[in-house]
Amino acid sequence: MAEELSSIHPPTSSETLTRGHKKKARTRQALVEAAFRIYARKGVDALALNELAEEAHVANGTVYNYFRTREDVLEAVGIELANQLSHRVTLVSQGIENGAQRVTIGVRMFLLHAQEDPVWGSAVISVFHYHKGMRSVVAAYLRGDLQTGTRQGYFRYLNEDIAMTVVVSTTLGAMTSLVEGVSIPQFDSLVAEMVLMALGVPIEDAARISRLPIPQVSESEQPTPVKPRGRPRKH
Amino acid sequence: MAEELSSIHPPTSSETLTRGHKKKARTRQALVEAAFRIYARKGVDALALNELAEEAHVANGTVYNYFRTREDVLEAVGIELANQLSHRVTLVSQGIENGAQRVTIGVRMFLLHAQEDPVWGSAVISVFHYHKGMRSVVAAYLRGDLQTGTRQGYFRYLNEDIAMTVVVSTTLGAMTSLVEGVSIPQFDSLVAEMVLMALGVPIEDAARISRLPIPQVSESEQPTPVKPRGRPRKH
Amino acid sequence: MAEELSSIHPPTSSETLTRGHKKKARTRQALVEAAFRIYARKGVDALALNELAEEAHVANGTVYNYFRTREDVLEAVGIELANQLSHRVTLVSQGIENGAQRVTIGVRMFLLHAQEDPVWGSAVISVFHYHKGMRSVVAAYLRGDLQTGTRQGYFRYLNEDIAMTVVVSTTLGAMTSLVEGVSIPQFDSLVAEMVLMALGVPIEDAARISRLPIPQVSESEQPTPVKPRGRPRKH
């Protein structure tokens, strides 16, 4: 369910009625997804509840069965998005012990996802800008990785809060560039490399680590079934 | 005049009637300054033209003698702000030949100014977010300094556009932290140091350069009176 | 329902709640009738949408659930009025074969109605002036009668379009006189007589035909109950 947000298509009937049970939750989900699309198109400020109802194919007043204010909508989308991100990053970083690598994986996943799905990118940028909660979730993950990396001797920053600001704002700035159409080969790795350097990783290490392949997870959202997750070997 | 934007106080009568003629220009200036204050308080999206009128102490309809839309207001504020910034940075960096130092001066001036005047900081963050023109002006300055630093052997980034993104977004992110109340000693230097490191400056040089004193200019906006303030000597 | 427009009284509660459902249609009707009354009082140009809301006893914003612009209001009133007129004239002229007589009946009905109900008259004059659609509807009826009259040897005009202009503009001019307070015995017949003469009917015939009694229809809007009501006998 968390992954539905990245589907930018208006919900088709097949999406809308999967499973059959939980009818109530479906309307809510439709609203959250509709809000997400509107955020992507026009930003958070421009969401009108009227328009949200229309985008979700429900009546005007139905919105109020789920959200009291525009704030509530943002909250719901932010939480949904944070959950989704947590889920993904957790999945992918499972088994990666290297703190510096974990940071690059986080940065690069955001960038690659924004590259593949600019609508998702736009929406995330917008929500991030307005929703404290989402920032907290990301911050929590990041802080852990920074501390791990420091413990491991990779990072030499003087202040952790500033280090977090650098990582987060650079990543968002780079996402914005992507969404605005910048096209640079290996963009994700180049950005990650500079982030590592800012954190004090020597340039050669930064270059190497930021280019390591990102572990792949099966589409089925399962936390890597069976075996050594390493990277998926061809055979 | 360009500096007036940083005066966040509502115009006093002494400001209002200087000279006597040029009333039109004064009203326009009052509107631009009022808009700036509102941007600082509530962001760009929240500016309502009738509120602008009230803040500037003019009648509702008067606004329309100067601006047709909210966009126009942003444009005017953006241009004013860009001029002001250009002016200041040009003044301060005069005579600094070291590209790395010039970059730190730019970054630190933004941060220090935002620290001293959080209203100014908030407004700049908001305008930056929405106004392409302002971004262009800053980008132009920055690009020159990056190229100088590269030529001088300070920087080792792989892609200039990404380097610019890192510098700009980190600076804005740090300003946001400041405005939200973060209080860290030597904040400006610490941020500047990480920026230099991201650009490939070795950690020891980054630490030193980012802590050099910022050249002071007389308040009278004159282009460096007396002598060539030379460049900061090594020791 | 079509006849409601001629009731110029603000809707009473009995009118307002008939049936119970169909509330939307009732609001729309209330708005159309309110617009009609305002047209009568102040002309088409002077209709303000907020005044319309007040006159119809609905909230300001409700108007916009039905009409996007003042033009749309005029359109709705024009169509309603055209329907109403078609209905009436069709009813009354049923069974009249004489083209000249049909023309006089049309002219005289407009005049008599304006005489009895000056509010109706004013509104019709205004709407006619601005609404092409209404003119077309009237023109369609009139053209048929003119051709019938010509075929029957009553009319001797040289150009049908000019003949229509004469009939229509004379009728409207005469309505205007009535609304402005002119009071002349047999006004309707005198005007109709001159119209027939303009169309080439000899003065004696014109005098006679324009004074024939107008067929009465039952108030119940039914398309001639019982019997053929025949045509008005010669004497």
Place this chain on the structure above:
Amino acid sequence: MAEELSSIHPPTSSETLTRGHKKKARTRQALVEAAFRIYARKGVDALALNELAEEAHVANGTVYNYFRTREDVLEAVGIELANQLSHRVTLVSQGIENGAQRVTIGVRMFLLHAQEDPVWGSAVISVFHYHKGMRSVVAAYLRGDLQTGTRQGYFRYLNEDIAMTVVVSTTLGAMTSLVEGVSIPQFDSLVAEMVLMALGVPIEDAARISRLPIPQVSESEQPTPVKPRGRPRKH
């Protein structure tokens, strides 16, 4: 001066400064002519004093040196137009004794002028619609001609007021057709013929009289310079 209204070109400097004296009156004249053009373009209701100032190439506030309200502007244009019309018709009808012919000349002059100068036509239609004074002036002329024609045995109408309504409203209706683009050969004569018939002139006489040539007057507005051209005889 009265003829200037029919010049639809914005006043050129040559027009604006003729003679050199009467500078004050020139501004007023410029305003009246500008109003006339706006009436032609958008109708009487749509005249905004702002726009009037712009059209007349004077400042906003200058309008108020001449007119207190929009009503006053209409009044001034109406009077100007009435004077102009009186002047012309008087000139042309000089020496025509036949009341029926005089009526046709009036009708046809309006139509021919509207045909040659649709801007003039539009403006006259608009002003006529709103300005009682203009109607009175026209009525005064017309009434005289009707009475003359009646005395001479041409007309057989039963009520003079109705007869006037027929003549005036038919003429205006026909002008409207012209302005809307109707194009019929001999339009002016055909309309005049029907008007005469409405007044009781036998069809053959009506046809003949309505086709008589209209006396020409020299462009120089002088009451027939040089030669006889049938000058008004004393008795």
Place this chain on the structure above:
DNA sequence: AATGAATGAGGCTTCATTCAT
């Protein structure tokens, strides 16, 4: 739950009018 008509506060915009220069 869902609906959607109705509401009315609030922001937008025009323009007649005033007034100091």
Place this chain on the structure above:
DNA sequence: GATGAATGAAGCCTCATTCAT
């Protein structure tokens, strides 16, 4: 007289919110 900036009333329009069905 002419100017044009300033004014503010008045009308336009949107949209968050309520509520009866």
